[in-house]
Amino acid sequence: MGNTGLRPDESAQLQDRDVTIIKDEGSGQRILKIEIRGNCGVGYRKGMPGAVLPYERVSKRKQLKPTDCLFGNTTREFINAIPE
Known part of the structure; x- marks a missing residue:
């Protein structure tokens, strides 16, 4: 999740299939192109080279x-799985 700018709900x-490695035209470095599927359709984000x-x-x-x-269970699901 680091270096992508994704919110926790987006990363969950x-x-x-939503992630593609592309070459950034401005810097020439490889970055991630990420498709975000949400209520308003599909949006795109670009990750950092890191x-x-x-x-x-x-x-x-x-x-x-x-x-x-990619990330499996969210932190909330791990915490809820802890027995009382």
């Missing part, structure tokens, strides 16, 4: 399918 719904390598590592390690969520 982010799937592998987000590319972590995304590649996570995608390779988890062997993600296009519809798999």
Whole structure:
């Protein structure tokens, strides 16, 4: 989530198919192009160059399918799973 500017609710719904690595025309660096699916349709965000390598590592390690969520459970779901 770092270096992308995504809000927690956006990152919880982010799937592998929503992220593409592109070359930024202005700087020539590789960045992430992220599709955000929401109530108002699809919006786009550009991540910082520092987000590319972590995304590649996570995608390779988890062997993600296009519809798999990148981040899995949210912090709220982990906390709610703690038994009383």
